[in-house]
Amino acid sequence: MTQEPVIETTGLTKRYGHVEAVKQLALRVRGGRITGFLGRNGAGKSSTIKMLLGMSHPTAGTGRVLGRTIDDPRASRDLRAHVAYVAEDKQTYGYMTVVEMIAFTRSFYKDWRPDAERRLLEQFELPRSRKVKALSKGMRTKLALLLALARRPELLILDEPSEGLDPVSIEELLRSLVGATAEGTTVFFSSHQISEVERIADHVCMLDHGRLVVDASLDAIRRDYRRVDIGFAERPPDCDWPADAISSVRTNGRQVTIMARHNVDAIVERAYSAGAVSVESSAVSLRELFLDSVASATSAAGPT
Amino acid sequence: MLFYKAWRESRIRFLMCAGAVTLLCVMVLVRARTQFPVPNNPNIPYTAFVWVNTFAGPVIGGNAVGFTYMALLLGLGGLQRERSARTSPFTLALPLTRSRLVATRALVGVLELIVIAAIPVVLIPTLSPWIAGRPYPVEQAALHTSLFLAWGTVWYAVGLCWSIVLSGEFAPVIACVLTPIGYMIAMVNVARLFGGSAISDSASPAFAAANFMYFMSGIGQMSPPNSGLFAGPLPWTAFTSLACVTLSLVALAATVTARQDF
Secondary structure, rough: OOOHHHHHHEEEEEEEEEEEEEEEOEEEEEEEEEEEEEEOOOOOHHHHHHHHOOOOOOOEEEEEEEOOOOOHHHHHHHHHHOEEEEEEOOOOOOEEEEEHHHHHHOOOOOOEEEHHHHHHHHHHHHOOOOEEHHHHHHHHHHHHHHHHHHHHEEEEEEOOOOOOOOHHHHHHHHHHHHHHOOOOOOOEEEOOHHHHHHOOEEEEEEEOOOOEEEEHHHHHHHOOOOEEEEEOOOOOOOOOHHHHHHEEEEEEOOOOEEOOOOHHHHHHHHHHHEEEEEEEEEEEOHHHHHHHHHHHHHHHHHOO | OHHHHHHHHHHHHHHHHHHHHHHHHHHHHOOOHHOOOOOOOOOOHHHHHHHHHHHHHHOOOOOHOOOOOOOOHHHOOOHHHHHHHHHHHHOOOOOOOOHHHHHHHHHHHHHHHHHHHHHHHHHHHHHHHHHHHOOOOOOHHHHHHHHHHHHHHHHHHHHHHHHHHHOOHHHHHHHHHHHHHHHHHHHHHHHHHHHOOOOOOOOHHHHHOOOOHHHHHHHHHOOOOOOEEEEOOOOOOHHHHHHHHHHHHHHHHHHHHHHOOO
């Protein structure tokens, strides 16, 4: 398992007119892992993925995927030979049949696995001779997944892969992604479904308003991140909390809630010395962390 | 397989155009059977009858305009169209450069145009003895067709450029409809500045080549005049110039595509 980053960006920025979709993004995705890419609608996830794959050009900054520069057309073409991608829309050519679409895609990749193609065709129960435009949304999603998963790419990038799938298919998809990682593929997927990310991801990157707000392994989140609820007898005093250890501080009446990244003991000690009457520390779920990060980033971004 | 994709995406337009040209050729021969010799002008040779109805049109250059719009129609499609159909992410994720995507599309389009232009070359000389009861020389059909093709590829490349520059379903189509009209208006006015008529004046070889209706009709190549017989050498300078314009437009299309965001 390689520990070199398969995706690395420096100051990556994308501007559409006056809107800055991605801001100074410094992203590092290590190989051999499943990395969940979380963010709200319009957070900049798809824009980032499009820049990584050479579909749109960065306004500023640069990036490398599998050691190749993303904004060099030839390097981008080479890297795409090693990357499988499932786009948010999952649209393929409506005028082709399922079998034609598979044959078309197969012709571009050396890492195609006919055995996986057969297995997935059977598993997804795709009607081979039906035109893509006549497939249901779920079926189209399955076809797009088949075209990506029937290969053995070094990197699998999926944009909202489970959207439009039924629960059984989602389960199969998640198993496939774990299986792909076991075979050496790095998986990088964006999702709104925090429970899915929590189930299979090793690492999480959260984006909000184009900025990276969380970049941590799931183990580190479970181990180190804590919510500290502090109660005061009167109005909470202004307190000098250790800035490097906290993600956010919210005050509600006599209650202060702190989202701590680490060093909870120091926060607890500081709370008691400030006159706290009760201090309670609890583990943080990915959902809580996501909502907190998004809320913090939104308040930091201010009104637009 | 990229050629297959380009073919599948354009084949309905191609078949429509090929069908229209086939119908035109058959109708010309059926008319020749019943209306030739022309009652009020029995001295018109059969070659002139075929030329007027197939290559020139009732208004000289009219059929050239028809072929122009076919070429423009074939040039439509591509990544902007795919963006509307939301298939562009799939295409752009393939391990291909955008230049190759454009070049493949251009090549398939020009081949389709050649096939459409070849229909009169095959059909008229072959069917003329059967339907009209008169022979028509295959080399005459080929020479007239070469003029159609030279400007046809330019118009194809114009369609290709509009399909790349303009997004949406209708904007490229509207641009394609208006471009030949705008071009002819500009030609007429430029010709007036030099004291000539862009529609029928062949005094300047440059104007003759630049006026697509005049050039494609073959009127400047005919001897004796209005005989329908293509005489003299092929206009190689014009062919080369038009080929350069076509290649420049395809290169422009590839450059613009490479810079676009999808």
